[in-house]
Amino acid sequence: MDQGHTNSGGSIKMSEEYSNILVISDLHFDDYASGEDTGKCLLLDREYRNGLTTHFQRRITQDGMKYDALLVCGDITQRAQKPDLEVALEFLAKFSELIKVPKDKVLIAPGNHDINWNECSREHEENPDAEWNTLDG
Numbered sequence: 001m002d003q004g005h006t007n008s009g010g011s012i013k014m015s016e017e018y019s020n021i022l023v024i025s026d027l028h029f030d031d032y033a034s035g036e037d038t039g040k041c042l043l044l045d046r047e048y049r050n051g052l053t054t055h056f057q058r059r060i061t062q063d064g065m066k067y068d069a070l071l072v073c074g075d076i077t078q079r080a081q082k083p084d085l086e087v088a089l090e091f092l093a094k095f096s097e098l099i100k101v102p103k104d105k106v107l108i109a110p111g112n113h114d115i116n117w118n119e120c121s122r123e124h125e126e127n128p129d130a131e132w133n134t135l136d137g
Contacts, residue, residue, distance in 0.1 A: 019068040022099060024052070028113065029088040030078035049091060056099050070101045074111015085114075 029045060059065040072092060077084040096106050 020066060021069045021071055022056075022067045022101070023071045023073060025073035026075045026111075027072070027088060027091075028075055028078045029084040029091070053095060053098055056095075060099060067099050067101050069105040069107065070096050070099065072106065072108045074109055075113040076108065076110065077114055080114050080116040 027045075027048075056065075070092075076088045076092075092106065092108070093103070096103060
């Protein structure tokens, strides 16, 4: 049972246990559909990924940092293209291994760049009578 702290009002309990959740976002993997590694985006992707992995490798080995979970927030890709997503997921699998977070503790929350809007529009045009769930009803 939690032996946490109770404030004077008795409504907030604080536990001494906590989790370290690493949150990364806006990776924007891009331009892998061409199959060529010549674009500016690819160069920036590679530099960013190398910096990210180097930083967290140092945090773990030198600082003894431990992460319980990895939360990857939206915009994993730039244009929601399958090759970009495949490269991003491969990177995230390796990254989660690097930071010693098991795959079942990795949560991905897609963003607006992770949706193929052309496919969504086409589907909507082909099925205009289908029920579409929207925020406005």
